[in-house]
Amino acid sequence: MYYFIVNPNSHSGRGRIIWDQLHQQLLLRGISFQYCLTRYSGHATKIASEASLLGIDSEPVYMIAIGGDGTIQEVLTGITDFDRVVFGYIPTGSGNDFCRSMELPFDPMESLEYILKAERIAPMDVPYLICGEKKSHFGISTGIGYDAGVCQEVLATPLKKVFNRLGLGKLIYLFIALKQLIFISPGKMTVTLDGENTFSYDHVYFTAVMNQRYEGGGFKFCPDARPDDGQLDMILVEGVGKLKLLFCLPTAFFGKHTGIKGIHIMTCRDIHIHSENALPVHIDGESGGIRQDLTVSIEKKPLKIILPVV
Numbered sequence: 001m002y003y004f005i006v007n008p009n010s011h012s013g014r015g016r017i018i019w020d021q022l023h024q025q026l027l028l029r030g031i032s033f034q035y036c037l038t039r040y041s042g043h044a045t046k047i048a049s050e051a052s053l054l055g056i057d058s059e060p061v062y063m064i065a066i067g068g069d070g071t072i073q074e075v076l077t078g079i080t081d082f083d084r085v086v087f088g089y090i091p092t093g094s095g096n097d098f099c100r101s102m103e104l105p106f107d108p109m110e111s112l113e114y115i116l117k118a119e120r121i122a123p124m125d126v127p128y129l130i131c132g133e134k135k136s137h138f139g140i141s142t143g144i145g146y147d148a149g150v151c152q153e154v155l156a157t158p159l160k161k162v163f164n165r166l167g168l169g170k171l172i173y174l175f176i177a178l179k180q181l182i183f184i185s186p187g188k189m190t191v192t193l194d195g196e197n198t199f200s201y202d203h204v205y206f207t208a209v210m211n212q213r214y215e216g217g218g219f220k221f222c223p224d225a226r227p228d229d230g231q232l233d234m235i236l237v238e239g240v241g242k243l244k245l246l247f248c249l250p251t252a253f254f255g256k257h258t259g260i261k262g263i264h265i266m267t268c269r270d271i272h273i274h275s276e277n278a279l280p281v282h283i284d285g286e287s288g289g290i291r292q293d294l295t296v297s298i299e300k301k302p303l304k305i306i307l308p309v310v
């Protein structure tokens with residue numbers, strides 16, 4: 001059985017328009033399905049957790065998230081029993097880092113086609129982040145510091161809606177990234193990988209822990225990250241001047257930043273990050289608050305995901 005979880009608000013309302021077209025298609029083809037539109041932030045987690053119970057080991061529920069990267073994060077967080085669910089994704093957001101990394105089509109109708117065929121089902125690692133009492137799954141990445149600060153300010157600005165409507169969503173990221181770079185003071189951070197190797201740095205801009213190659217709307221920060229290798233990839237940027245950083249960042253669009261001094265890329269199974277200062281945190285581009293400590297690991301069992309046939 002198909003269960004669609006739709007964020008009608010994604011990409012400033014584009015999600016609802018696309019869902020109306022997909023809904024029409026499903027009815028025309030006589031597909032049996034259920035669906036629910038999210039009504040508030042966090043709702044997709046609740047829906048996913050309830051919809052998971054509809055599946056059983058021998059007949060899992062095909063749970064399809066329709067929205068942006070933030071909707072994927074919420075849906076994954078709601079799935080706790082990975083045997084009951086096969087996950088699928090139809091993009092209607094603005095960032096599209098999940099599609100970019102997983103090489104999925106950006107076109108929602110094309111996505112519906114391969115999802116309904118379900119000819120290729122593959123395992124996908126599901127990392128999680130623990131902040132205090134709260135455990136959140138994510139699909140792409142989580143980060144602390146500069147990258148998260150930019151995400152948080154973009155989310156808060158009313159200009160995002162205006163720029164999205166004009167099809168210029170990326171410009172607002174660029175503008176805020178430049179503005180924050182002027183004012184940011186890099187700080188002390190310690191990372192502990194797999195509970196044994198600890199590294200400390202004095203002037204860190206940000207650390208991102210990635211399940212996929214891309215984040216931030218197309219930055220290929222961890223070019224070798226794979227969502228099915230049972231590993232997390234981490235990028236930490238420290239000790240470079242602001243002007244140099246400004247010139248380095250565009251090279252990350254092509255994954256050409258990896259040899260630059262001060263850019264560290266490492267892999268691990270779990271990681272603890274401690275920052276001397278409380279800093280912004282993002283989870284798949286959504287706000288994770290202001291924190292000093294993050295612990296990130298991967299669920300032991302992978303989730304099954306529907307992919308297009310290659």
Ligand SMILES: Nc1ncnc2c1ncn2[C@@H]1O[C@H](COP(=O)(O)OP(=O)(O)OP(=O)(O)O)[C@@H](O)[C@H]1O
Binds near residue numbers: 009040071092093
């Ligand atoms: N009905 C709703 N009204 C307002 N916000 C919602 C609603 N449903 C979900 N949300 C929130 O919208 C946020 C953003 O959603 P999502 O990431 O899917 O879209 P987007 O921001 O347009 O895409 P992207 O992350 O790819 O740029 C999520 O954090 C989610 O909690």
